[in-house]
Amino acid sequence: MNGWTSFEEHFPLLAQSLKHAAHTGRLSHSHLIVTSNPDLRLSFPPLLACLAACTAPLEDGAPCCECETCRMILNGLYPDLFTLAPTSKSRQIQIGKDADEPDTLRSFEAAFHLGSVTESGWKIGIIHDADTMTESAQNAFLKTLEEPSQKCLFILVTGRAGGLLPTIRSRCQLIQLTDNHCVYDTELFAPVSTILLDYTLHGKNDFAVAERCAGELIDVLDTLSDVAEETVNKKWESRLKDAENLESAGVKLLEKRIAGEVSCEYRRLREHFISYVHAWFAQLAILASGTAKDMLPNPEVMDAWFNKEENAKLRPRDVFHMLTEAEELVRSLRTNVNDELALRAFMLNTAFH
Ligand SMILES: [Zn+2]
Known part of the structure; x- marks a missing residue:
């Protein structure tokens, strides 16, 4: 196909x-x-x-x-x-x-x-x-x-x-194009689930936990540009080897394409990161309203939640507050120039209300 x-x-x-x-x-x-x-x-x-x-x-x-x-x-x-x-x-x-x-x-x-x-x-x-x-x-x-x-x-x-x-x-x-089903790289984003689980369970009214989780999320976001570069370079590896026989103009063109693709891939991963964080809170809200796991659009995002050992009860009021803040976070990450600031503000606003 x-x-x-x-x-x-x-x-x-x-x-x-x-x-x-x-x-x-x-x-x-x-x-x-x-x-x-x-x-x-x-x-x-x-x-x-x-x-x-x-x-x-x-x-x-x-x-x-x-x-x-x-x-x-x-x-x-x-x-x-x-x-x-x-x-x-x-x-x-x-x-x-x-x-x-x-x-x-x-x-x-x-x-x-x-x-x-x-x-x-x-x-x-x-x-x-x-x-x-x-x-x-x-x-x-x-x-x-x-x-x-x-x-x-x-x-x-x-x-x-x-x-x-x-x-x-x-x-x-x-x-x-209204197709909201996103297929996430679950391995790449598993740490995000772990951080959000920690935050959901322990972040409420706890400044230190909110700060720590924000820092960890920022670290994950920071690794994405390396991941993008690695993925794209791997894809072009053999082509680049062949390029030794190309004229310099051809090599230059190829390098430009690769650089363009790296930045495309980075934007894709960053966008996945943003929507992954949002999917966590949106689905927590769905779960808090009593919906079963198999009805979730992206249940794989919530694996950490279902596999957790601690007992936790979701209070709908808290979860909806988190979701509102998460929606605000998505908006600001799509436009804001400072990821770090946006993530820290989100974590703190959500922990204290
Ligand atoms: Zn054609």
């Missing part, structure tokens, strides 16, 4: 209408993908790009996922695919002084002023976490959205459409 067919299986109606639009040449030039599922935020944009640019589409308009163009897009090697994402430092997308300032809206847009070098002729731009564009960046981008060139496709992706100007939203075809 290729990426598109599995997407089609999950979202049959949406896939149908997208295929139809592509088939009849009416696919919008700008899309806004909104979903709380971090995996979809990364996996769907390339499929949409294939839908537009595939050089051998199926009869119903679906991308083949096998032609040279599709394969290059899916492998991240399509030379006319440009991505923009918030920099890890400011966690924002800035407008930038000019086209030479990397990772800014201006440098991203400049890539679309030249013609395409590819067989399909399509130029594709993906903006990850589009809600992190500053207001001036959004305003600058509006102009590009208003005057789309032929064969240009812009895909804005976000989990928080409210962070975008209404003028941006109204110029994009909205694609809402």
Whole structure:
């Protein structure tokens, strides 16, 4: 099963209408993908790009996922695919002084002023976490959205459409993907469950426990960038070895792709971390209301809770307070520049109320 067919299986109606639009040449030039599922935020944009640019589409308009163009897009090697994402430092997308300032809206847009070098002729731009564009960046981008060139496709992706100007939203075809089931790396996040269990059992009104748990969560969050680098490097290992025979321009391109993928993977893991913490408290609330384990959307997150030796009773009032705070934490981690501050504030607010 290729990426598109599995997407089609999950979202049959949406896939149908997208295929139809592509088939009849009416696919919008700008899309806004909104979903709380971090995996979809990364996996769907390339499929949409294939839908537009595939050089051998199926009869119903679906991308083949096998032609040279599709394969290059899916492998991240399509030379006319440009991505923009918030920099890890400011966690924002800035407008930038000019086209030479990397990772800014201006440098991203400049890539679309030249013609395409590819067989399909399509130029594709993906903006990850589009809600992190500053207001001036959004305003600058509006102009590009208003005057789309032929064969240009812009895909804005976000989990928080409210962070975008209404003028941006109204110029994009909205694609809402409501699949909240996230598949977590349970091994990677097991320590998070252990910390949250400790906190849930002992954190109430205990400053030292809240502080300790916050520190431990921050440590886990800090390891994610190393994990991302390791995962991506492993994937590209053999390719990098072959690269010894490539010209230096080829090696440079490859290195740029890898760096881009590392930052993508880091954002995916960070997003998983945030939603994992949220899933813990959301599911505690579900359990406190008397629901059985097998009815939970992500029971694996709660293994530590079910395997604990201590007896604990959940007071619905406490749990709902924790959940409210956890929702606030999710909001601030998605926008805040300081993870540490947000996590400490969350732990303390939740412990004392
Ligand atoms: Zn194709």
